[in-house]
Amino acid sequence: MSFPFLTVTAALPAVGAVVTAAVPAAQRTAAKYTALAFSLGTLVLAIVNMARFSPGGDRYQFTESHAWVKSFGLRYDLGVDGIAVVMVALTALLIPFVMMAGWHDADTLEGPDPNRRWRPTQGFFALILLVEAMVVLSFESTDVFLFYIFFEAMLIPMYFLIGGFGDRAHAGGEEEAARQRSYAAVKFLLYNLAGGLIMLAAVIGLYAATAKQLGTGTFSLQEIMAARASGKLDLATSTERWLFLGFFFAFAVKAPLWPLHTWLPNAMGESTAPVAVLITAVVDKVGTFAMLRFCLQLFPEASKWATPVILVLAVISIIYGALLAVGQRDIKRLIAYASVSHFGFIILGIFAMTSQGQSGATLYMVNHGISTAALMLVAGFLITRRGSRLIADFGGVQKVAPVLAGTFLVGGLATLSLPGLAPFVSEFLVLVGTFSRYPVLGIIATLGIVLAALYVLVLYQRTMTGPVKAGIEGMSDLKAREVLVVAPLIALLLFLGVYPKPVTDIVNPSVQHTLSDVHKTDPKPPLEAKK
Numbered sequence: 001m002s003f004p005f006l007t008v009t010a011a012l013p014a015v016g017a018v019v020t021a022a023v024p025a026a027q028r029t030a031a032k033y034t035a036l037a038f039s040l041g042t043l044v045l046a047i048v049n050m051a052r053f054s055p056g057g058d059r060y061q062f063t064e065s066h067a068w069v070k071s072f073g074l075r076y077d078l079g080v081d082g083i084a085v086v087m088v089a090l091t092a093l094l095i096p097f098v099m100m101a102g103w104h105d106a107d108t109l110e111g112p113d114p115n116r117r118w119r120p121t122q123g124f125f126a127l128i129l130l131v132e133a134m135v136v137l138s139f140e141s142t143d144v145f146l147f148y149i150f151f152e153a154m155l156i157p158m159y160f161l162i163g164g165f166g167d168r169a170h171a172g173g174e175e176e177a178a179r180q181r182s183y184a185a186v187k188f189l190l191y192n193l194a195g196g197l198i199m200l201a202a203v204i205g206l207y208a209a210t211a212k213q214l215g216t217g218t219f220s221l222q223e224i225m226a227a228r229a230s231g232k233l234d235l236a237t238s239t240e241r242w243l244f245l246g247f248f249f250a251f252a253v254k255a256p257l258w259p260l261h262t263w264l265p266n267a268m269g270e271s272t273a274p275v276a277v278l279i280t281a282v283v284d285k286v287g288t289f290a291m292l293r294f295c296l297q298l299f300p301e302a303s304k305w306a307t308p309v310i311l312v313l314a315v316i317s318i319i320y321g322a323l324l325a326v327g328q329r330d331i332k333r334l335i336a337y338a339s340v341s342h343f344g345f346i347i348l349g350i351f352a353m354t355s356q357g358q359s360g361a362t363l364y365m366v367n368h369g370i371s372t373a374a375l376m377l378v379a380g381f382l383i384t385r386r387g388s389r390l391i392a393d394f395g396g397v398q399k400v401a402p403v404l405a406g407t408f409l410v411g412g413l414a415t416l417s418l419p420g421l422a423p424f425v426s427e428f429l430v431l432v433g434t435f436s437r438y439p440v441l442g443i444i445a446t447l448g449i450v451l452a453a454l455y456v457l458v459l460y461q462r463t464m465t466g467p468v469k470a471g472i473e474g475m476s477d478l479k480a481r482e483v484l485v486v487a488p489l490i491a492l493l494l495f496l497g498v499y500p501k502p503v504t505d506i507v508n509p510s511v512q513h514t515l516s517d518v519h520k521t522d523p524k525p526p527l528e529a530k531k
Contacts, residue, residue, distance in 0.1 A: 005062050006078040006140045009045040009088065013038055014133035021126040028121040032103060035125035039095045042132065046092035053085045055509045060142060060222065073207065073218045077143040082510035083362050084139045086503060087289055090369050091282050095132045099125060100485045101377045102274035106165060124165050127157040131278060138286045145219040148203050152196045154283060159189045166270045184270035191263040195253035202246025209235055225297060244302035248295050254287030257347055258317040261340045268336035273380020276332060280339045281369035288346045288365055292514055300518040310351045315444050317344030322451035331379050331389045334459060338415060341448055342368050348445060349430035353520040357433025358511040363503055364426035367496060371423050374489040375411030378404065381482050385475050391459065396468030401477040405464045407486045412460050414493045416452040422496035436523050
């Protein structure tokens with residue numbers, strides 16, 4: 001029996017969460033280093049998995065399959081394709097930076113008695129590790145029901161991270177901040193639970209459909225795909241469409257796609273910067289990833305049927321998110337609406353049904369995670385120093401904290417997809433893939449780039465340039481720990497901006513498999529078609 005790399009990769013942060021939570025109350029620093037050590041161990045395993053993955057090999061590799069509840073067809077099935085192995089690596093990469101950026105975020109909740117049972121520092125870092133474990137298992141699961149369990153379970157630790165460890169820099173004072181945190185956490189939970197409940201009905205419907213035609217119900221993605229390929233499973237058109245809608249609705253909420261996005265600005269705005277990164281750079285990626293793995297593979301005909309509407313919604317997300325970002329007065333809400341726009345690009349690339357579009361969408365998931373982490377974490381350092389997240393309270397920061405301002409600028413330029421930085425490559429591929437099949441939608445989506453330049457540059461101008469505002473004069477520059485957080489992210493943005501090949505080589509074969517599932521090929525160029 002081969003070594004269960006995937007199980008261990010997911011189990012390590014889960015074990016780390018338990019160990020971190022058990023650290024004595026007075027040993028806050030020990031708890032932090034314990035959690036960081038487990039996250040770094042998970043990163044090492046994720047890198048090993050990516051290095052061992054063979055792009056030219058089987059579609060799903062490092063597979064593990066064990067019977068769970070035989071009478072209901074439940075199995076513990078894990079496996080990663082090129083897209084999943086990259087997403088696991090992205091998750092494992094970002095978690096240590098999230099922890100280091102939030103090193104002191106729970107310290108302010110500690111009371112005078114260090115031995116009391118309530119240990120916010122241990123709880124904060126344990127919850128982050130728990131989210132990591134569930135996200136990794138979501139990327140690795142090839143059993144639909146197993147995926148659903150972790151897709152929903154990750155909401156619980158995220159709820160407590162938003163509501164219990166949220167932002168306290170609020171103009172209305174601590175009482176208003178607590179009310180807003182509670183509202184954001186409940187809204188996050190209710191939206192995602194609603195999507196999950198609809199998906200659960202679709203999961204049960206899928207099981208019933210397989211039981212009717214195969215004699216035995218199954219949740220296994222690979223068994224369902226094999227049955228469809230052999231002709232043993234042939235879902236009725238109406239059945240497939242209803243099941244697709246049930247899955248897609250849950251993923252669109254998580255992604256988030258307009259008009260199901262409204263929980264995101266509240267959740268990111270009321271979270272600390274590290275938790276906001278956890279939301280948009282890690283947790284939300286499960287939604288777009290699942291569209292590729294489950295929607296397109298399980299329901300190819302329904303995916304093509306729904307494509308025109310989904311593409312229109314994606315373009316609306318791009319323009320709507322960018323427009324609202326332009327008008328924001330709150331730094332974190334601006335970044336949240338920018339993320340709504342960026343997720344529109346990702347979904348546009350997925351449903352353009354071209355190799356460039358889907359490769360660009362997958363690369364966009366990686367690059368957006370890194371660029372948003374860089375920008376949001378630097379924004380968090382800025383907000384912590386000033387005690388406010390309102391743009392109007394800043395000005396002239398580059399004169400007193402040039403390193404902070406410089407890293408903020410690089411993160412912002414990556415967000416607007418400046419050539420030479422990683423998001424440019426992915427956004428370019430998405431637009432090329434969209435233009436080749438839907439030129440009108442591609443032209444409209446391009447306006448999102450113009451608006452991105454507007455909201456990023458205006459944000460930088462208002463916060464970093466001009467005269468030094470009152471309250472900014474004594475602002476300190478980035479400390480060694482903060483530089484250690486931001487510098488590797490900027491280095492990755494530069495590296496993947498000029499050399500994305502290591503990632504595209506891994507994901508491209510999986511993209512071709514997905515296109516084959518939906519019976520799509522790239523459209524021929526007009527000149528070649530005439531020949």
